[in-house]
Amino acid sequence: MASVADTMKMNNKRNKNNLSKITYLTESESENLEDGYKWRKYGKKSLKKSPFPRSYYRCTAIGCNAKKRVERYMDDPTHVLTTYVGLHAHDLPPILPPPSRSFNLYNNSTVSPKLGKGSDEQKPILSDASAGARERMYANNTITSVNVRTDSDSCVNDVGSIENIGTGLLEDIVNLSSIAPHYQHHQPTSL
C-alpha cells in the first residue's frame, strides 16, 4: 500500500521532529572526506545555485537513518560543504581499518573532533580505532568552519554565515567545530 514515497515521507516527517543538521565546511580538494562512518552514495543532484553537483550519502549501518550531503563550496571550490542530517543509531562502527591511534594528529588548524557536549566530553570514544580514522581525516583536511543545528531549521541559512570567512567570525564558528556530529544521543525511537 504505502509506496516508497509514502514511507519516505513518513520518515522525513518523523525525522523532522528530531533532526540534527550539522554543516561542515572542510578545506579539501576531494569530497572524499572520511568521518569514521561508512557512507553509501544514493544520489547526486546538480544544484541550480551551484555549478557543482551535490552528492547524497547514507549511513550503511542497518537501522541508521543518518544522512550526509556533500557539495563543493560554490564560493570556494577548494572547500567542500558536508552537511550531516540526522543522527547515527549506533556508535562508531569498527568498519574502518585500525590505524595507529597513537598519533597525535590534533594540532595546528586541524580541528579535534573532541566532544563539546560539555559533560561526557572525556569519553573514551576517541580511543576507539575508528576515532583514529577520523583523526586521519582531520589531519588531511582542515575544517574551516562548522555549523551545528539541533533542530529542523534552514540549514542553508547557516551556510550563509560561512560567507563570513575571513571576517573574523570564522573563529567563532571554528569553536563550534569542537562538537562532533556523533555523541549526540541514540534515538530510542527506531532502535
Add this chain to the structure above:
DNA sequence: CGTTTTTGACCCGCGC
C-alpha cells in the same frame, strides 16, 4: 559474488 557507484526518473513542497 557481493557491494557500491552511477544515472535517470519520480515525488514532494513551495512559489508564482
Add this chain to the structure above:
DNA sequence: GCGCGGGTCAAAAACG
C-alpha cells in the same frame, strides 16, 4: 494550477 528545485529510490554497471 503549474513550474521549479530539491531529495530519494531504483536498476544496471563497475569494482573489489
